[in-house]
Amino acid sequence: MTSITLRSLRKEYNGQVAIPNLDLDIHDGEFFTLLGPSGCGKTTLLRMIAGFNSIEAGTISFDDVVINDRSPAARNIGMVFQSYALFPQMTAAKNVAFGLQTRNIERAESIRRVEAALESVHMAHLKDRLPGEMSGGQQQRVALARALVIQPAVLLMDEPLSNLDAKLRVEMRDTIREAQREAGITTVYVTHDQEEAMAVSDRIAVMSMGVVQQVGSPAEIYRNPANRFVAEFIGKTNLIVRDLHQRDGVTTLDLGEGVSVDVTSTIAPGVSGRVQVSVRPEAVRAGGSGLQAEVVEETFLGSHSQIRARLSTGETIEFLEFSRRASLWERGEKVVLQLDTEMLTYFDAETGASIMQGAKL
Structure with a gap:
């Protein structure tokens, strides 16, 4: 060798x-x-x-x-x-x-x-x-x-x-x-x-x-x-822009609509302001409480469907649906999206560099 x-x-x-x-x-x-x-x-x-x-x-x-x-x-x-x-x-x-x-x-x-x-x-x-x-x-x-x-x-x-x-x-x-x-x-x-x-x-x-x-x-x-x-080239991802807030040593991500996430253990210390959030389709689930959205399009792929939905901010989110619904998703259908916050990754809004803990800033 x-x-x-x-x-x-x-x-x-x-x-x-x-x-x-x-x-x-x-x-x-x-x-x-x-x-x-x-x-x-x-x-x-x-x-x-x-x-x-x-x-x-x-x-x-x-x-x-x-x-x-x-x-x-x-x-x-x-x-x-x-x-x-x-x-x-x-x-x-x-x-x-x-x-x-x-x-x-x-x-x-x-x-x-x-x-x-x-x-x-x-x-x-x-x-x-x-x-x-x-x-x-x-x-x-x-x-x-x-x-x-x-x-x-x-x-x-x-x-x-x-x-x-x-x-x-x-x-x-x-x-x-x-x-x-x-x-x-x-x-x-x-x-x-x-x-x-x-x-x-x-x-x-x-x-x-x-x-x-x-x-x-x-x-x-x-x-x-x-x-x-790298996030965009390797597999599919949704990129949304959100705000990070620092207070009393705690870093929170404001996802909107009253949803916020403690990311203190995820984000590099001292980072705040506008960030880009990478959301893989598999990190999104329909149902429960979360972000309000409207279905734009569904692509049926046999084993699963890819659904594209528009958030109230105008941003689009693609997610996967593996369950067998009685009917297909319809354009304009209302849906609530939950994000698996443990699967999100974060980037500087201007440079695109990772701001995750352990990343080279």
Whole structure:
């Protein structure tokens, strides 16, 4: 297994800064995901690790050995691309074996490793098929086997599931995670899909404009986002603006309509004034006493419904309904919303930075 250390990395394109100054530590054997919107620098960073992109400053180290000057071939990496990049005239087995041939692996060992790699991605039964005779998901499995068979120190994956339909994406992410765990290879995975990242990752780095906004486990990032960008990008959230009040060492949040919450143990000491409150849909429940609202729209999704309601302030709140109602929600229907205050997170109204206890203010 291999650790990856990135220090003070900088990347420019024609004088434009893509990554200004990036530090990152990726641990031995972990599944590490670079997550962010298009243009945030995640693929650029992956290609820098691979050696496909030059760097203007900083260092990339594998196991504390700087590899800046090594060619991609000398870095012992396996790469899985979005486009599969299989040789159309070669069978699945021959595609997988190609990397071993370039490394002069003897025939018997090559056959054994190819069979094992195809088995690990559940493709051994299709080893004699050509890419044109396989589905997109099957081709991606072969591409993964080809990357694994060379037993790389690091596995790099660039949006590998973006060309697949929704059902296949779920199947393939399970296959990728299973194969990575079995092989124990340090893996850096690029995606813009938050659900995909949450499902496969040990840790996630959320990126925006070439800057890492937060690094943590899926649960840490979802439950304790470092700023408003992370809260909005990871899953769905409702953002409402409210006032914090300080009195006699007690901090209270005024939700309106006579509802206030003691947040002394949640908010960093001394913070008051206007704040943004992140309310996940699952933190909202219809019924009881709370905030008055009016249903704007319902989206029925089978196992549950997503309901969007408008508060008296004009702000909209989305919440989930799992119960089986006799009828669907109607536009204009009155509803009272209760918020699970233990699931709320808070941000500075101007900067968007977290003001939770333990956050870097």
